[in-house]
Amino acid sequence: MGVPAFFRWLSRKYASIIVHCVEEKGKECNGVRIPVDTTKPNPNEVEFDNLYLDMNGIIHPCTHPEDKPAPKNEDEMMVAIFEYIDRLFNIVRPRRVLYMAIDGVAPRAKMNQQRSRRFRASKEGVELAEEKGRMREEIIQKGGYLPPEEIKERFDSNCITPGTEFMDNLAQCLRYYVADRLSNDPGWKNVVVFLSDASVPGEGEHKIMDFIRRQRAQPNHDPNTHHCLCGADADLIMLGLATHEPNFTIIREEFKPNKPRPCALCGQMGHEIKDCQGVAREKKGQHDEFADTVPVSEQEFIFIRLCVLREYLARELTMASLPFPFDFERSVDDWVFMCFFVGNDFLPHLPSLEIREGAIDRLVNIYKDVVHKTGGYLTQNGYVDLERVEMIMQAVGVAEDNIFRKRKEDDENFKRRNKEKRRRMKAEQQGPAYLTTGQFAPQALGRRDRPEAVHNARHQAYDMRMQHNKDAAQSLKAMMKNGGNSSAGPSNSTESRGVKRKAEDSDSEPEPEDNVRLWEEGWKQRYYKTKFDVDVTDEDFRRKVVKSYVEGLCWVLRYYYQGCASWKWYFPFHYAPFASDFKDIKGMFTDFEKETKPFKPLEQLMGVFPAASGNFLPPTWRNLMSSPDSSIIDFYPDDFAIDLNGKKYAWQGVALLPFVDERRLRAALAEVYPDLTTEEVKRNSLGSDVLFLSKAHPLFDFIHELYRAESNEDTEIPAELCHGIQGVLQLDDDPILPDKTVTSPIPMLRDISQNSSIGVKFKDPQYADGFVFKAVLLAGAKLPSKVLKPGDWEKGNREPWRPQLGFNRNRQQAHLDQSGFRALGHSMNRNQRGGGQYSNAPPPGNYHQGNYRPQHSGGHQPFQHSRQNSLLGAPPSFHQPQFPRQQQQQQQQQQYRSGGHGWDRAMQSQQLAYQLNRDRGGEGSGGYQQRYDQRRDDWHDRRDNRGQQHRSYSDDRGYPPPPPSRRYQWNSK
Amino acid sequence: MAGERSGEDIVSEYLGQNPQLAEWVDTFRTYCESNKQWVARREFILRNMEAFPTVEPGVPSSSLDRLLSLSMVWANHVFLGCSYPQAVMDKISEMGEGIVVEDVPVHKTMKEIMARGKRSATAESDADSCAKRAKLGPNELDGRPAGRTNARPVTQKSGPLPQAPAEHQPFFNRLYKAVAWKLVSAGGFGPNLDHFEILRSCVESCKQTLTCVFVPLKDITGLPAGRTQKEGHVCEIRCQTVYLGTGYGRDESAAKAMASKEALKVFQGRKVTVKICRRRYKGKDVEDLMLLDEQPRSQGFPPALSYPFQDEQLEDGSS
Structure with a gap:
């Protein structure tokens, strides 16, 4: 689920699931970098067994980073990827398994989304280049200066798709990388490395899930394996929950919105392309020594602890007095299923369910109501009970009308408040309503012409008074003449009444028109008419849409719990039906077509690429994308419509792309298959996972022996040699063998002459057709200790609750002693001279211990508010008032953190707003500011942050900010 | 071929007589197609089957796939708002001639939305793009909504709409600025310029052709009499159906260059204005949209070589 809103919602509601990573940095000594010894205990005070990398989340930021200069060529990209993996390895320090999965060919259901992304990316790239060209010309004509245009080719991120040469190279480079680390890094000595490159079908994260699922279904699996999965997608959380492994943690980059980005034209910070003036570059540093550095801090990582999420869910989902025994594991599965209604990569979300409007809370409430009537759970092991789902859907359907109306209301309120705020801001800038004139007129200080001494003051005062009276009289007359509805009297004072009011919305962007108007009577009819171009009376068509959607829900759940049920299935519409349309769905789905096969890599390229990315394909294949005589030309429009669908920006809208007809695609490709070169044939074939390990590993000799014996049969891994991991081994055609030099694919890196690693093909354990993977806790699994504050803690009359911040309850807190605080205060005072009114403000009521951690480089600690927000474990004010000295220190600390920007204040109001929302419960409250957030900081958001600066400016000045503007601060960190 | 009765009636009648054919054609319906979309596409397929002689009912073949593909191109263009490379568009607009689709959905393309989001969407450009999509009438020649021409109401009178000059004026104001800047950067108007290139790049920078x-x-x-040379070509340039200039040359490119030069001359004045003027076309007086400068004209206009506001009546009359 690429839905960033989901993660944001989750991390706010269940704040304690997030733990900051502690990262030990390599030291430098006399210019030599000393690598971190990862054999040492993990500084996060937890030991992980397995680390899984969803590589596409690594490849993208390494090849076209948003916050630093892009790598110059492919080699630099590879090195960046290596360094990124090193960094993760250092943080997580897996002790048993490192699994790297690159996206392979995806199921058809996913292809439509990929297609839409790639068509958009290509189109946006062209538009951006055009815009750049135009701006460039304009600026140069105006006499501005721009650095010469870069000659280097634009990196087409579309090449990060299985089947391209780039992906092939990447696989080669990763093999080299693994061999190198296994041979040279002691931390890797006992780790088994799996590499599943793009030639193995399946999305990266799902290949990982398949591995976990298939391991845990075999008897040798260690039920207390601690898994750590790296990736930013929100659906990893779902996947992790779906495994029912008790120790599952996700690691991802911390999301910091509003990061500054350089202008695409001149490369300077501080403005966007449309505001580029082409002024000469400022010198960075005294001698321009920081010319190429971008002033952003390094991306930090956070852990998401799914066991804590499970604790939260247990509190939320546990129901008493059910007609059947309550099973927490089953209710988690139902929760995961309901999250799919709100958004997933394979289906458009239901129009009435928006995460930002509290859709999941609403669903959970409905679920708890309905489950009494359903007589059981919605799902089991990834199979859906449609009858029960229908009851949920009908309950949502009843509320649909109200949801749409409320959405509109909220939206209007939001706009109104915004407008009022703007007006207020303007009024503030306009200055006072009355100014003295003549010799009493205010004078700027420090000007050369000093005001002269006042003479004849009485007369002047009289004049001013009379002038004012005259004006008033005149405007009164005018008002009476005009029937009292205008104040357009002639007035030369600075009063605003003479100024003609401009059209209200002159400064706001025009709203996209919305023909559906879901908030008005007849919305269903209009929706079907505008979105599907059918009448609402066309019952058959509506049923078709619903049927496809039902199939989709079944497919998605099965995909998460059992693996890909059908490579062929996809949702063949651009929009979802309404919840109220889900009637009589019980018989709508039986099973999926069996024995479907994934596309070959090059076939998939033909399915997802626009004609503009045809250069990744052989010439005759490419030709099919543009020739009028091609029998599949309809798949490749060169421009297409975007339906904003109530959203504001093009990238949020629905791309109305035609769907690919698989039969015609295959038929057309059959004719050009003979044109492939041997190299391309190789790239087009399906590959296999590869397992690597070093000489020190107990399994090493076993594998080495296989190579020596040249046994070409499949061989099972002896479970006792490899922590209970099972699977089938097969000899690699071009293996990495010990004492055989591994040549470096990257010129700047050396060959490995002293290789001590070995590689062999690996296949996950196989199960019989129709085998069902059980979604249960395994026998022998020990649940990790609780983190949240028990609900009856106070009753127990024990010591005050101490919240847990890291993985370990008994973690050593770092403390600064007094001299440390003095030093800190000293330097802070120096930097903070005149740093806003908050530098003198008392600290906020509750102070959180342990927020200050010296391991961290910056004083900037997002998620520090997690304690405050945590709704279940909300700690009482922690500090003891009898230590005034300490309090003072805390005060300083607070100042340090708040940095004079009023953030601390924002934090408090956040909490307030949050609790307000909570109190209002599942009514979809808190809609606007959250929706607004979404608009601001979605993943590839292109916003200007001037608004943000503006707001903090006004906060500094101590103007009482209006309620909404405080709330924006919510995620300003 | 284009009957007065709606094409749908004829098609269903025809299929009623050929049940086997009907059954076969129905296998091409995609799952997500609504009745309306399918009926239109079916007509497209049936009408164009003759042009693909190798297509035999009931037999899969690559030429059948090509026909299906083009039918999808046509349907995607009409119903989804997709556009394709020019050669493909030309082909389907020809093949789709005469098929009447009522109530065609209106879509915004990526380009239009991006344009709206980026520049401070002035009312001018907005109105412009709306007019572009909504009014299919006078815009066929700019090549964009080619396939949809069939949806145009047939009742429209011959000639440009009275509000057309006002609708086009904002665009030409922008074009005027673009040309002015371009000429400045090219060192001013003169005989040694590539006039067509200048005109073309300016028009394209204003997102038109x-x-x-x-x-x-x-x-x-x-x-x-006496000026009738046997050799040579005449070129007429229009943009958004508005006449810009005519030129004569030995070959087509020379004619085009001359026409562009004439067009650029109009831009030498202090402003350009779109007006409806009377001029000759195929021996008749017609009303045409022209781009003029402020100077009073001493002589009349050269006869028009094309007439984008034509409807059936006029064509019938002239032929």
Whole structure:
């Protein structure tokens, strides 16, 4: 689920699931970098067994980073990827398994989304280049200066798709990388490395899930394996929950919105392309020594602890007095299923369910109501009970009308408040309503012409008074003449009444028109008419849409719990039906077509690429994308419509792309298959996972022996040699063998002459057709200790609750002693001279211990508010008032953190707003500011942050900010 | 071929007589197609089957796939708002001639939305793009909504709409600025410029295209005697159906260059204005949209070589 809103919602509601990573940095000594010894205990005070990398989340930021200069060529990209993996390895320090999965060919259901992304990316790239060209010309004509245009080719991120040469190279480079680390890094000595490159079908994260699922279904699996999965997608959380492994943690980059980005034209910070003036570059540093550095801090990582999420869910989902025994594991599965209604990569979300409007809370409430009537759970092991789902859907359907109306209301309120705020801001800038004139007129200080001494003051005062009276009289007359509805009297004072009011919305962007108007009577009819171009009376068509959607829900759940049920299935519409349309769905789905096969890599390229990315394909294949005589030309429009669908920006809208007809695609490709070169044939074939390990590993000799014996049969891994991991081994055609030099694919890196690693093909354990993977806790699994504050803690009359911040309850807190605080205060005072009114403000009521951690480089600690927000474990004010000295220190600390920007204040109001929302419960409250957030900081958001600066400016000045503007601060960190 | 009765009636009648064919054709319906979309596409397929002689009912073949593909191109263009490379568009607009689709959905393309989001969407450009999509009438020649021409109401009178000059004026104001800047950077207007290139790049920077019509000189009737040369070509340039200029040359490119030069001359004045003027076309007086400068004209306009506001009546009358 690429839905960033989901993660944001989750991390706010269940704040304690997030733990900051502690990262030990390599030291430098006399210019030599000393690598971190990862054999040492993990500084996060937890030991992980397995680390899984969803590589596409690594490849993208390494090849076209948003916050630093892009790598110059492919080699630099590879090195960046290596360094990124090193960094993760250092943080997580897996002790048993490192699994790297690159996206392979995806199921058809996913292809439509990929297609839409790639068509958009290509189109946006062209538009951006055009815009750049135009701006460039304009600026140069105006006499501005721009650095010469870069000659280097634009990196087409579309090449990060299985089947391209780039992906092939990447696989080669990763093999080299693994061999190198296994041979040279002691931390890797006992780790088994799996590499599943793009030639193995399946999305990266799902290949990982398949591995976990298939391991845990075999008897040798260690039920207390601690898994750590790296990736930013929100659906990893779902996947992790779906495994029912008790120790599952996700690691991802911390999301910091509003990061500054350089202008695409001149490369300077501080403005966007449309505001580029082409002024000469400022010198960075005294001698321009920081010319190429971008002033952003390094991306930090956070852990998401799914066991804590499970604790939260247990509190939320546990129901008493059910007609059947309550099973927490089953209710988690139902929760995961309901999250799919709100958004997933394979289906458009239901129009009435928006995460930002509290859709999941609403669903959970409905679920708890309905489950009494359903007589059981919605799902089991990834199979859906449609009858029960229908009851949920009908309950949502009843509320649909109200949801749409409320959405509109909220939206209007939001706009109104915004407008009022703007007006207020303007009024503030306009200055006072009355100014003295003549010799009493205010004078700027420090000007050369000093005001002269006042003479004849009485007369002047009289004049001013009379002038004012005259004006008033005149405007009164005018008002009476005009029937009292205008104040357009002639007035030369600075009063605003003479100024003609401009059209209200002159400064706001025009709203996209919305023909559906879901908030008005007849919305269903209009929706079907505008979105599907059918009448609402066309019952058959509506049923078709619903049927496809039902199939989709079944497919998605099965995909998460059992693996890909059908490579062929996809949702063949651009929009979802309404919840109220889900009637009589019980018989709508039986099973999926069996024995479907994934596309070959090059076939998939033909399915997802626009004609503009045809250069990744052989010439005759490419030709099919543009020739009028091609029998599949309809798949490749060169421009297409975007339906904003109530959203504001093009990238949020629905791309109305035609769907690919698989039969015609295959038929057309059959004719050009003979044109492939041997190299391309190789790239087009399906590959296999590869397992690597070093000489020190107990399994090493076993594998080495296989190579020596040249046994070409499949061989099972002896479970006792490899922590209970099972699977089938097969000899690699071009293996990495010990004492055989591994040549470096990257010129700047050396060959490995002293290789001590070995590689062999690996296949996950196989199960019989129709085998069902059980979604249960395994026998022998020990649940990790609780983190949240028990609900009856106070009753127990024990010591005050101490919240847990890291993985370990008994973690050593770092403390600064007094001299440390003095030093800190000293330097802070120096930097903070005149740093806003908050530098003198008392600290906020509750102070959180342990927020200050010296391991961290910056004083900037997002998620520090997690304690405050945590709704279940909300700690009482922690500090003891009898230590005034300490309090003072805390005060300083607070100042340090708040940095004079009023953030601390924002934090408090956040909490307030949050609790307000909570109190209002599942009514979809808190809609606007959250929706607004979404608009601001979605993943590839292109916003200007001037608004943000503006707001903090006004906060500094101590103007009482209006309620909404405080709330924006919510995620300003 | 284009009957007065709606095409749908004829098609269903025809299929009623050929049940086997009907059954076969129905296998091409995609799951997500609504009745309306399918009926229209079916008509497209049936009408164009003759043009693909190798297509045999009931037999899969690559030429059948090509026909299906083009039918999808046509349907995607009409119903989804997709556009394809020019060659493909030309082909389907020809093949789709005569198929009437009522109530065609209106879509915004990526380009239009991006344009709206980026620049401070002035009312001017907005109105412009709306007019572009909504009014299919006078815009066929700019090549964009080619396939949809069939949806145009047939009742429209011959000639440009009275509000057309006002609708086009904002665009030409922008074009005027673009040309002015371009000429400045090229060192001013003069004989040694590539006039067509300048005009083209300016028009394209304003997100439009030029339409050039070429006619051999010998095909033009009514020229003054003595000036009838047998050799040579005449070129007429329009943009958004508005006439810009005419030129004569030995070959087509020379004619085009001359026409562009004439067009650029109009831009030498202090402003340009779109007006409806009367001029000759195929021996008749017609009303045409012209781009003019402020100077009073001493002589009349050259006869038009194309007429984008034509409907059936006029065509019937002239042929």
